[in-house]
Amino acid sequence: MTGRLASATTATAYQREWFARMREEVAGGVPLALVNADAPQEIFRAMGIPYVVNQWWASIVAAKRQTQRYLGLLRERGYPDDIEQYSATSLASAFETDLEQAPWGGLPTPSIVLGETTGDASRKIFDVWDAQPGVTYYPLESAAENAVPERWWELMPHRWEEAIGSDRLDLMTGELTGLIRFLEQTTGRVFSETRFREVLALVNEQQEWNRRTRDLIAAARPCPIAVTDGIPSVMVPQWHRGTEWARDAARAFHDEVRERVEAGVAVCEDERLRLMWIGRGLWFDLEFYRRFQESHGAVFVWSMYLAIAADGYLRYGDDPLRALAARFAAFSDQLYTPPWSAEWYVKEARHHGVDGVVHLVSDDARGGYFTTRALRAAGIPVLELHADNVDARTGGDLTTQMTAWLDELGSN
Amino acid sequence: MSALAELLAVARDRVAAAHAAGLPVVGCVGADVPVELITAAGMLPLRLAGKPGASELGDRYLGSGVDPVARSVLTRILAGDYGKLEAIVVSRDCEASLRLFYALRELRRVEPELPLPPVRLVDVLHLPHHTTTRYVKAKIAELREWLGVGDPREAIEAHDRLRRLLAEVAVLRRTRLTGTQFLGVVAATTALPVATATALVERLLGEVLPEVDGVRAFLTGSSHDDPGVYEVLEENGFLITGEDHDWGELLFARTCAAPTELALAERYQHNGPSAPRASIRQRAAHTAAAARACGAEVLISYARVHDDAPPWDFSAQRAAAGLPAVLAGHQPYGGLTEKALTEIRTLLPLGVSR
Ligand code: SF4
Numbered sequence: 155m156t157g158r159l160a161s162a163t164t165a166t167a168y169q170r171e172w173f174a175r176m177r178e179e180v181a182g183g184v185p186l187a188l189v190n191a192d193a194p195q196e197i198f199r200a201m202g203i204p205y206v207v208n209q210w211w212a213s214i215v216a217a218k219r220q221t222q223r224y225l226g227l228l229r230e231r232g233y234p235d236d237i238e239q240y241s242a243t244s245l246a247s248a249f250e251t252d253l254e255q256a257p258w259g260g261l262p263t264p265s266i267v268l269g270e271t272t273g274d275a276s277r278k279i280f281d282v283w284d285a286q287p288g289v290t291y292y293p294l295e296s297a298a299e300n301a302v303p304e305r306w307w308e309l310m311p312h313r314w315e316e317a318i319g320s321d322r323l324d325l326m327t328g329e330l331t332g333l334i335r336f337l338e339q340t341t342g343r344v345f346s347e348t349r350f351r352e353v354l355a356l357v358n359e360q361q362e363w364n365r366r367t368r369d370l371i372a373a374a375r376p377c378p379i380a381v382t383d384g385i386p387s388v389m390v391p392q393w394h395r396g397t398e399w400a401r402d403a404a405r406a407f408h409d410e411v412r413e414r415v416e417a418g419v420a421v422c423e424d425e426r427l428r429l430m431w432i433g434r435g436l437w438f439d440l441e442f443y444r445r446f447q448e449s450h451g452a453v454f455v456w457s458m459y460l461a462i463a464a465d466g467y468l469r470y471g472d473d474p475l476r477a478l479a480a481r482f483a484a485f486s487d488q489l490y491t492p493p494w495s496a497e498w499y500v501k502e503a504r505h506h507g508v509d510g511v512v513h514l515v516s517d518d519a520r521g522g523y524f525t526t527r528a529l530r531a532a533g534i535p536v537l538e539l540h541a542d543n544v545d546a547r548t549g550g551d552l553t554t555q556m557t558a559w560l561d562e563l564g565s566n
Numbered sequence: 567m568s569a570l571a572e573l574l575a576v577a578r579d580r581v582a583a584a585h586a587a588g589l590p591v592v593g594c595v596g597a598d599v600p601v602e603l604i605t606a607a608g609m610l611p612l613r614l615a616g617k618p619g620a621s622e623l624g625d626r627y628l629g630s631g632v633d634p635v636a637r638s639v640l641t642r643i644l645a646g647d648y649g650k651l652e653a654i655v656v657s658r659d660c661e662a663s664l665r666l667f668y669a670l671r672e673l674r675r676v677e678p679e680l681p682l683p684p685v686r687l688v689d690v691l692h693l694p695h696h697t698t699t700r701y702v703k704a705k706i707a708e709l710r711e712w713l714g715v716g717d718p719r720e721a722i723e724a725h726d727r728l729r730r731l732l733a734e735v736a737v738l739r740r741t742r743l744t745g746t747q748f749l750g751v752v753a754a755t756t757a758l759p760v761a762t763a764t765a766l767v768e769r770l771l772g773e774v775l776p777e778v779d780g781v782r783a784f785l786t787g788s789s790h791d792d793p794g795v796y797e798v799l800e801e802n803g804f805l806i807t808g809e810d811h812d813w814g815e816l817l818f819a820r821t822c823a824a825p826t827e828l829a830l831a832e833r834y835q836h837n838g839p840s841a842p843r844a845s846i847r848q849r850a851a852h853t854a855a856a857a858r859a860c861g862a863e864v865l866i867s868y869a870r871v872h873d874d875a876p877p878w879d880f881s882a883q884r885a886a887a888g889l890p891a892v893l894a895g896h897q898p899y900g901g902l903t904e905k906a907l908t909e910i911r912t913l914l915p916l917g918v919s920r
């Protein structure tokens with residue numbers, strides 16, 4: 155057994171301090187943005203407009219066990235409490251009635267919310283935001299393509315135009331141009347392209363560190379870090395990308411992992427089965443990820459968070475706005491659209507030398523069937539778990555299913 | 567046979583009617599497929615409808631959390647229920663359609679033994695911005711090239727003519743057609759060559775029809791490619807005099823400003839406002855105006871299970887329409903639960919029953 159990663163504790167502490175500072179600034183009149191996880195946050199960074207990531211805030215609310223109370227606030231106003239709860243939680247914060255109970259002192263009201271019109275409900279959630287006094291929703295299209303690039307992860311850093319298609323990039327570049335004008339006019343802040351280029355360079359540097367870290371973990375035997383520990387080490391800096399702190403945090407995470415690899419540190423000394431976890435985190439039962447170390451020597455070595463940071467973000471190019479558009483125009487394809495996603499999971503499974511994949515399939519899993527199919531076709535055993543990642547009620551017999559599957563996997 | 571009877575017969579067996587026309591048939595998913603281009607290519611656009619009931623294959627490939635209509639359409643495609651299709655063109659009218667496209671594209675790749683025709687996405691988007699127009703225009707040009715279409719002018723004019731006639735039927739239906747009949751008339755036009763459909767609708771407009779009655783209801787929420795919900799509501803004393811989904815009045819709400827590819831792009835971009843694609847504000851304003859126009863006395867929202875948009879629209883729609891209203895959420899495909907029906911029946915004035 156190993157201790158917690160220093161980079162994880164540092165990141166978590168930094169996030170708290172940052173949030174408190176941001177609340178003060180906003181109380182003093184600074185505009186705040188609320189943005190979706192897969193939206194072009196770099197523009198806000200360059201203009202010095204603080205932003206909160208919608209899905210991150212939902213995870214904080216969940217960790218403080220306030221989700222149910224928040225969903226109740228939506229219900230009281232005649233909105234559904236059972237559709238896209240993850241995206242709707244932040245909206246409920248706008249209706250907060252009890253600041254005592256609000257996590258981290260509560261989410262200040264944003265003046266702009268930014269999100270893609272993906273899904274049928276998510277844009278409606280932003281519409282409700284838009285109806286609140288002082289809040290404007292700036293919608294972005296979410297476009298889709300007929301053609302599929304081969305091995306997108308190799309194309310993306312430089313040949314993104316080819317991978318994504320010019321129509322989608324024209325569209326998103328146009329929308330981002332509009333967003334910049336909108337922010338200039340409503341906040342009075344300046345968009346400096348010099349500053350923007352610096353921000354983009356920092357983001358690329360940060361993701362290069364993540365890439366090296368991912369490769370270290372892929373090659374290391376035994377696995378040096380707990381998969382759950384890696385998540386804050388990657389994700390907190392991800393929400394701060396485009397800052398020197400975030401770039402340095404990614405490097406510190408890398409250095410820590412390298413030290414562990416060099417020292418031969420193991421999450422589980424007796425590592426016999428290397429596993430990959432596909433799907434969102436099982437937030438209601440994080441212990442799950444360690445439960446099978448003792449019994450089966452089974453270690454989770456992969457989750458999407460570090461891997462998508464390594465492969466999904468790098469974009470180089472002379473036209474900075476178009477390069478930023480390229481980071482997000484096909485972001486969800488990378489993770490969810492077959493065959494983009496399915497082929498990538500196969501490549502990552504091989505890269506990490508996993509013995510099996512545990513695939514969390516929720517009801518509305520996008521491309522779930524094809525992911526499992528592709529992995530099995532590549533000769534990789536897959537256990538599908540059918541459950542919701544945040545709802546503890548659905549997870550009853552996951553441990554039983556895992557045990558049976560690992561028994562078999564271990565005996566092969 | 568009267569035109570009405572003929573149209574309703576077509577509606578009951580759209581697949582047979584489409585193939586009887588003797589043209590190559592292209593399956594269309596969603597109201598955002600520019601049917602003009604398929605007509606211009608000398609083929610027949612058949613809008614693919616699902617069928618309430620078994621959807622085992624669709625569940626397997628799409629997951630059971632997706633709108634049952636998409637799961638059913640996929641199941642029926644794989645079962646060959648639509649007869650021979652030259653191609654399938656899928657639009658982006660809702661998230662479920664996009665997932666259906668991805669599933670079809672991937673099945674063609676990894677399971678080539680399945681009998682699937684070529685599949686194409688036409689990514690018509692709906693934000694009311696010029697940036698979106700340019701994108702939609704590019705997507706329409708791409709589809710036109712893929713289909714090998716020359717000048718679509720004539721086809722654009724033909725489809726617009728049909729739309730104008732359907733708008734006249736929509737006025738007629740308020741007093742002379744039941745909602746169920748109207749739904750059938752519209753459905754029939756999505757399975758016939760445009761000239762045939764136009765001739766039938768023209769004849770329908772000249773027919774003498776008896777008056778219909780019932781508590782005048784405006785139906786909002788999910789779309790209906792199946793008459794089940796209309797039938798139940800009308801058996802229970804309502805008369806559906808208007809709706810805002812794209813198997814009904816939203817299908818032909820807008821025509822092209824000119825017979826050009828650009829105007830075609832603008833027509834599809836701005837058509838609606840449909841529940842999955844429009845903003846809450848736009849929907850509420852439209853629902854209120856349309857309910858008023860058809861003299862509705864009550865507002866009913868039917869939200870199918872896993873059709874996520876309608877429940878978000880409802881409270882603003884109710885406020886804007888100012889009518890007694892009920893939201894029936896989580897409803898099965900093609901029907902209403904007992905509980906929902908009981909609640910909807912509270913909208914009937916005392917003494918009205920079947
Ligand atoms: S990467 Fe996955 S979990 Fe993280 S924000 Fe995006 S969708 Fe949510």
Ligand code: SF4
Pocket residue numbers: 155420421422423424447448
């Ligand atoms: S076998 Fe693995 S899980 Fe058990 S004590 Fe050793 S390192 Fe920890």
